[in-house]
Amino acid sequence: xxxxxPRLDILNExxxxxxxxxTSWFAMVFxxxxxxxxxxxxxxxxxxxxxxxxKIFVQVGMVFGAAGLVTGMLWAKYTWGAYWxxxxxxxxxxxxxxxxxxxxxxxxxxxxxLTRAKxxxxxxxxxxxxxxxxxFILPRMTDSLHPGNGGNPAFxxxxxxxxxxxxxxxxxxxWILLGLWISELRFRVDSLSQKMNDDLDIxxxxxxxxxxxxxx
Amino acid sequence: xxxxxxLLALFAMIISAAGQAQTTAMADTMRSNGKIYVVVGVIxxxxxxxxxxxxxxxxKIGRLEKQNxx
Numbered sequence: 637x638x639x640x641x642p643r644l645d646i647l648n649e650x651x652x653x654x655x656x657x658x659t660s661w662f663a664m665v666f667x668x669x670x671x672x673x674x675x676x677x678x679x680x681x682x683x684x685x686x687x688x689x690x691k692i693f694v695q696v697g698m699v700f701g702a703a704g705l706v707t708g709m710l711w712a713k714y715t716w717g718a719y720w721x722x723x724x725x726x727x728x729x730x731x732x733x734x735x736x737x738x739x740x741x742x743x744x745x746x747x748x749x750l751t752r753a754k755x756x757x758x759x760x761x762x763x764x765x766x767x768x769x770x771x772f773i774l775p776r777m778t779d780s781l782h783p784g785n786g787g788n789p790a791f792x793x794x795x796x797x798x799x800x801x802x803x804x805x806x807x808x809x810x811w812i813l814l815g816l817w818i819s820e821l822r823f824r825v826d827s828l829s830q831k832m833n834d835d836l837d838i839x840x841x842x843x844x845x846x847x848x849x850x851x852x
Numbered sequence: 853x854x855x856x857x858x859l860l861a862l863f864a865m866i867i868s869a870a871g872q873a874q875t876t877a878m879a880d881t882m883r884s885n886g887k888i889y890v891v892v893g894v895i896x897x898x899x900x901x902x903x904x905x906x907x908x909x910x911x912k913i914g915r916l917e918k919q920n921x922x
Contacts, residue, residue: 711894714882
């Protein structure tokens with residue numbers, strides 16, 4: 637039932653977490669790229685739907701980031717001995733998620749739609765660059781416990797053999813599609829709620845206008 | 853309302869199951885059989901995250917429906 641995996645010390649069977657932990661980070665990165673693209677498109681087009689999509693991709697990406705974080709913590713506990721170690725990769729991932737949390741807080745603190753869309757689109761571009769630096773660049777420049785960083789290989793040779801690739805790549809595609817599906821559902825809900833709020837505003841405008849007519 | 857009670861019951865079941873696992877030396881269970889239970893734990897955590905997200909989305913849609921009926 638289970639695929640053959642390399643027999644490694646310390647990792648043992650937990651090497652199979654690659655199919656869940658790594659794929660969920662990949663899905664997060666994909667969704668953040670999508671959000672980055674839509675923020676740029678918003679700045680070009682001024683289309684409110686692009687802004688909404690950028691927001692949703694960040695929200696859903698953060699769900700996958702949270703999944704990546706908690707699964708990584710459990711994995712770390714039984715391979716490195718602690719839920720959290722002061723490692724550049726771990727701290728970098730936490731900082732990147734906090735940068736995106738700041739994006740959500742920034743959005744929610746602005747009330748005017750146009751200002752909010754513009755400022756948060758610009759911030760989102762910065763957040764994406766920060767994410768790339770903290771998750772992909774800085775950990776590679778120092779030593780890290782985490783595979784794929786600072787002299788610690790991941791995709792080369794012993795960690796990922798060909799049987800694992802057969803599971804890993806389809807799993808990555810599956811996670812990304814799951815993320816896109818959730819985002820699409822979220823987009824439908826949010827655009828529906830926006831439309832309903834606009835309808836309500838029109839109705840209340842009409843109600844407001846009635847007494848004014850009476851006064852005249 | 854019924855939906856909420858069901859969710860609460862499910863949650864209580866999960867918590868009590870987790871509590872029982874802890875009384876039988878958690879670290880040993882997790883390290884037995886070549887740490888395969890770490891993989892089980894990871895799958896469970898992902899389930900929890902997606903489940904929590906779905907509950908939030910459910911509540912959001914519920915509020916929307918309520919607003920629509922007004």
